[in-house]
Amino acid sequence: MAKEKRLFEPLTSEEVKVYACGPTVYGDPHIGNFRSFIVSDILHRWLEYSGYNVKFVMNITDIDDKTIRDSALSKISIKDFTKQYTNSFLRGLDLLNIKRASAYPRATEYINQMIEFIQILLDKNIAYITEDGIYFDIDKYPEYGKLSGVNLTETQKTDRIKKDEYEKDSIQDFALWKKSTPEEEQRSKQEEGIAWDAIFDYKGKTVQMHGRPGWHIECSVMTRSLLGDTLDIHAGGEDLVFPHHENEIAQTECLTGKQFVRYWLHIRHLMINGKKMSKSLGNYVSFDEVLSKYSADAFRYFYLNTHYRRPLDYTEDAMLVASNSIKKLENTLDLIENSLQKTEEKLDYGSEEEKFLRKVIEEKKSFETAMNDDLDSHTAIESLHNISGAINEYLTGQINKGVLLKTQQIYVKLLKVLGLFEKNSKISDELTEKLIKTLINLRNQYRKEKNYQKADEIRTKLSQIGIILTDNNEETNWKIEK
RNA sequence: GCCGGGUUGGCUGAGCGGUUUAGGCGGCCGCCUGCAGAGCGGCUCUACGGGGGUUCGAAUCCCUCGCCCGGCUCCA
Numbered sequence: 140m141a142k143e144k145r146l147f148e149p150l151t152s153e154e155v156k157v158y159a160c161g162p163t164v165y166g167d168p169h170i171g172n173f174r175s176f177i178v179s180d181i182l183h184r185w186l187e188y189s190g191y192n193v194k195f196v197m198n199i200t201d202i203d204d205k206t207i208r209d210s211a212l213s214k215i216s217i218k219d220f221t222k223q224y225t226n227s228f229l230r231g232l233d234l235l236n237i238k239r240a241s242a243y244p245r246a247t248e249y250i251n252q253m254i255e256f257i258q259i260l261l262d263k264n265i266a267y268i269t270e271d272g273i274y275f276d277i278d279k280y281p282e283y284g285k286l287s288g289v290n291l292t293e294t295q296k297t298d299r300i301k302k303d304e305y306e307k308d309s310i311q312d313f314a315l316w317k318k319s320t321p322e323e324e325q326r327s328k329q330e331e332g333i334a335w336d337a338i339f340d341y342k343g344k345t346v347q348m349h350g351r352p353g354w355h356i357e358c359s360v361m362t363r364s365l366l367g368d369t370l371d372i373h374a375g376g377e378d379l380v381f382p383h384h385e386n387e388i389a390q391t392e393c394l395t396g397k398q399f400v401r402y403w404l405h406i407r408h409l410m411i412n413g414k415k416m417s418k419s420l421g422n423y424v425s426f427d428e429v430l431s432k433y434s435a436d437a438f439r440y441f442y443l444n445t446h447y448r449r450p451l452d453y454t455e456d457a458m459l460v461a462s463n464s465i466k467k468l469e470n471t472l473d474l475i476e477n478s479l480q481k482t483e484e485k486l487d488y489g490s491e492e493e494k495f496l497r498k499v500i501e502e503k504k505s506f507e508t509a510m511n512d513d514l515d516s517h518t519a520i521e522s523l524h525n526i527s528g529a530i531n532e533y534l535t536g537q538i539n540k541g542v543l544l545k546t547q548q549i550y551v552k553l554l555k556v557l558g559l560f561e562k563n564s565k566i567s568d569e570l571t572e573k574l575i576k577t578l579i580n581l582r583n584q585y586r587k588e589k590n591y592q593k594a595d596e597i598r599t600k601l602s603q604i605g606i607i608l609t610d611n612n613e614e615t616n617w618k619i620e621k
Numbered sequence: 622g623c624c625g626g627g628u629u630g631g632c633u634g635a636g637c638g639g640u641u642u643a644g645g646c647g648g649c650c651g652c653c654u655g656c657a658g659a660g661c662g663g664c665u666c667u668a669c670g671g672g673g674g675u676u677c678g679a680a681u682c683c684c685u686c687g688c689c690c691g692g693c694u695c696c697a
Contacts, residue, residue, distance in 0.1 A: 159697095160697070161697085162697070163695090163696080163697090168697085169697095171696095171697065172696095172697045173697080174697070175697040176697075178697095179697095203695085204695070205695070205696090287624095287692080287693090288624075288625085289624080289692085289693065354695085375697065376696080376697030377626095377691070377692075377697080378691080378692070378695095378696055378697065379696085379697075380692075381692065381693070382693090382694090383696095406697070407626080407690095407691080408690085408691070408696090408697070409697085410689095410690065410691095413689065413690080414689090414690080415690070415691075417696070418696075419695095419696085441633095444633070444634070444645085445633090445634075446635095448626085449626085449627080449634095450626070450627060450689090450690060450691085452690095454632090454633095456631095456632050456633075457632080457633060459632080459633090459646080459647090460632060460633045460634090460645075460646045460647085461633080461646090462646095463645085463646050463647075464633085464645055464646055466659095467645080467646085467659095470659060470660080471660095473659080474659075474660070517634070517635070517644095518635075518644090520644090520645080521634095521635080521643085521644050521645075524644065524645060525644085531659095531660060531661075532660090532661070534660075534661095535660070535661055586655075589655070591655055591656070594655085594656090595655095595656075595657085598657080607658080608658090609657090609658055609659060610654070610655095610656090610657085610658080610659095611654095611659085611660095612653085612654090616659095
């Protein structure tokens with residue numbers, strides 16, 4: 140509310156309740172959407188790393204103007220339509236290695252609770268019914284605007300608002316329930332998921348209104364059903380501050396009389412080549428397109444290298460930097476593995492080990508400090524580079540495997556917080572491994588005979604199918620390129 | 622129109638009154654290597670949108686102008 144960073148203290152010690160606004164499933168999500176999903180993933184992971192038991196909920200909006208409109212356009216039922224894009228969203232989560240939330244509630248599964256919620260607001264005389272719907276009267280909530288700071292008396296009356304076709308007392312009042320339009324009525328005769336029967340008691344009368352919920356009520360109801368009256372953290376894209384989150388606060392606080400959200404986290408939109416990325420401008424990029432060019436890790440790095448509240452511009456340059464940078468961090472993991480395979484090892488613990496360990500632990504602390512400072516993943520990544528450098532440097536000398544394992548563990552754990560390199564598939568199966576080793580031996584035979592032409596041919600051909608060979612002093616290592 | 626955010630070296634991206642003025646990527650040189658890759662060591666890169674001002678001293682504070690992005694309307 141104060142637009143400033145505040146020390147995080149959970150409401151209860153047992154569990155941290157987090158809610159993040161998820162997608163409206165009316166199309167394939169683009170990489171802009173995923174900025175906020177990645178950031179909430181980091182929030183999720185960081186809270187767990189910090190020892191909290193996290194209940195993390197992300198909603199799916201599967202009933203609204205756009206899902207109705209676009210399912211009609213594509214001539215399929217809204218159920219099938221939203222299911223298709225829900226799956227597309229979930230697939231994106233997997234591809235980008237986003238940790239699953241505790242639940243992904245869909246709005247259409249909570250219609251009854253929404254009706255009950257609205258009834259209470261009617262009973263409290265905070266909502267009112269008109270010919271075309273039920274509205275929330277913002278005059279009944281004096282604190283309205285406290286999150287976004289919008290001053291409603293000064294809000295410019297844009298054309299859109301002036302043209303508003305809904306019937307309400309004050310233009311700023313927002314819909315809780317929308318009566319179905321004639322077209323919607325028509326459709327709802329043939330399929331489910333367009334409109335629901337709702338009966339309300341209003342001023343001593345019974346009002347029946349076939350319709351659907353307003354957008355804001357969905358989140359208020361689902362948060363309350365799954366997480367209770369007060370959330371610890373509520374996250375979402377910056378565009379949701381007003382009116383969506385403002386309205387959620389108004390509804391929920393009027394109903395419960397309690398504080399709705401303790402900490403808000405709003406994620407800045409992604410840009411592309413200096414412009415806003417949006418569907419309407421047609422300049423959005425799908426995650427499939429990105430992943431065809433760059434690894435998921437590179438893409439995560441791109442997102443996380445900039446603080447979530449700062450502008451982030453998707454450009455080829457930026458992706459190239461991310462791609463190169465991430466390889467460097469990844470190489471360290473390979474170097475560690477290779478070193479651990481070696482038969483020679485240092486059995487003593489000397490000043491190098493002392494210095495090395497101290498450095499790694501110091502960087503681990505810097506990483507933690509950065510993440511505790513409003514999820515400063517950019518600064519945290521700096522620590523990862525420093526750890527990577529320290530490890531690489533240590534590996535140039537004789538290694539103490541115990542010390543190395545310990546630092547490896549720290550490094551991997553911190554990488555995991557950012558969701559990096561969790562899907563390393565080094566070995567596909569035993570047979571493949573044996574086959575590759577046979578080829579390596581053959582090639583090394585050629586190398587001994589100084590038949591470099593043949594040796595290089597093997598290396599080149601393997602690299603063409605994604606198997607990378609690297610020669611070190613005595614041995615040849617291999618890995619599967621991602 | 623109103624309200625926010627941004628503007629930093631070839632790229633990315635910190636700093637938010639003064640210590641080496643980040644870090645990463647890239648580039649260059651050396652070591653290693655049959656070569657390549659990776660790694661290590663060294664170097665390069667002195668920048669802060671323009672113009673004023675405050676100060677012993679400003680990327681950092683103030684004023685002013687410019688440009689970009691976002692919100693006020695469905696949007697992650």
